[in-house]
Amino acid sequence: MNVLQLFDVTKRIGPREIVRQLNMSVRAGEVYGFLGPNGAGKTTTIRMIVGLIRPTRGAIQVCGHDVERDPVSAKRHLGAIVENPEMYGYLTGRQNLLHYARLAGLDRIEERIERVAKRVGLQDRIDDKVKRYSLGMRQRLGVAQALIADPKLLVLDEPTNGLDPAGIREFRELVRALASEGLAVFVSSHLLSEVEQMCDRVAVLQQGRVIAEASVAELRAGAGSLRLRVSRWDEATAWLRARGFEVDGSDARLVVHHLDDARVAKLLRDLVGAGFDVYEAARTGGLEQSFLALTGAESGGDTP
């Protein structure tokens, strides 16, 4: 069963349709990337999933419960961070978690708090006031509050913003571990590298529309290029062009475009079969180029 499902979801604010006819589904144990440049509508979509705003049209289900009609059942299975995880700075980390645990109607709260604090590595600072936390610690506490009720669906809105590279790596490992325990994770990002490294499937959002949805493996294979160093490069170029490959190259290094896994394999076999020597072959671009090609835009931020 799908843990999260969006049916034709449209949100209009004023005269503008911020997101249009989204159809997505996320399965248990899957990390689903929601990739799009800034302003594409990722946060707006996430606000609808967690019940902060209502879709203008369409419906959203979490574990089969409609978020609008049966919000309490739907949210029982949900943990989320929307934009920055703002917490009560005048309370300690523990009091914050206690606050959220109470609202989820949980029992044995103390035990749970210890467990999630340990899981995100905050156990030593859990009794400090949150206003004294660093940004990284706040993000961790954000994850802790999302996990406190053992959700089936974790919704994370650009969760690595503001983390240092070590923090990002740690976070990625945590997300993968959670998914392997059967959680469905819906994570938005404007960073391709992040999605590529963290997710199983990805939807690419541009100006409120999903313009592509695929597994990361498919996308990676989809539109990459191949760099080649071969003997008799000018002859090889002509030979490849004659067979319909798109080739750039004015010296011994050739670049062949728009290749998926199958085409790469065939190209190398045929090239060798035709008597050319292949000294070097490297895949480049991959998802990055697909993303740029698909959105036709800058990815909107620096890869950390």
Add this chain to the structure above:
Amino acid sequence: MTLWRVVQNEWMKLVRRRRLAVVVALALCLVGMFALGEHHEKQIYSRVPTQAASADWKANAKADLAAAEAQLSLLERRSPTSAGAAQALAALQQRVQEDRYRLAHDVGPISPNLLNGWAETSQFVGAATKTFIPLLVVILVGDMVAGEMTQGTIKLLVVRPVRRRTLLLGKWLVSVASSAALSFLLCFAFLGVALAIDGPQGAMQPEWLNVHVRFFTQPGALQPTPVAMYDHAAVWPMWHAFLLQSALVAGAMMAVASIAFTCSVLFPSAMVSTSAAMGSIIIGFVVAAMARGQSWVRMLFTTHLSLYGDLAGGTAFTVGSPVSLAQGVAVLLVWTVVLLAAAFLRFGRQDILNA
């Protein structure tokens, strides 16, 4: 129960916010000012020459009662038609009621060089409930929802498996409970200060409740003359009346808290919502003062912030038209219910976009 858990949370947040510290500090200032004032007044009173507490006050009271009753029996058949006649009648009625109360409860008058701490407190509380205490309440709860909108914490709150109306109800309950508690504590802090400075005498002195104010139009006068009438008045010991007054202050402050709470739902910025709540109270007073004598002034919630004044007659004098406690309670209730309904409607369906 979910509501109870929401209430526990909201209480935890309320007592740890800096706003509570601000309110407590301001409240302590207020108590300090009252103490200074009392101390000063006591100095003045102590210069009045002492009179030997007259042991034969009972004889005097009996004689006065007989005289007043005799005069009253001459007047009572006719309902007064002029302010002068009404004042004469009221004075006689009050004398009779006081003498009867003193004789029945064996309560002599207190020496004129002593202050009555109970009466002092009652007077001060009556003024504070129309000015300072509402401002403290607004500071305390004027951002219950707006604060979370401004901070962005509303997002992680609404994401929980709790209905929005339950969240709001819990927040409202904590707002009114904390405002009532604040008012009670303040009233008793004033009382404690007054009794410590002035001494405990006066607890049994008479206090008139259920005083109706009648307005007499005099030829040539611009405004009708108010006269406090004692036909249906009840005489209570002051300590008893003070308890009632504290309860009424707490009740009125719950209404103020509800109004401030609604502002915090309607205005998403903590600053704007607190200012709007304060502004509505101040505007209420200004309008009431400008429109004194108009009967619709009785419909303003600011008119009834001193519910005890509705009962003891003070409110009618300031408003310029007759009021009763039942009216005051009804007006505050209607405002509270209508505004809360707006708050619940708004919060229940609002898109939370900018938090």
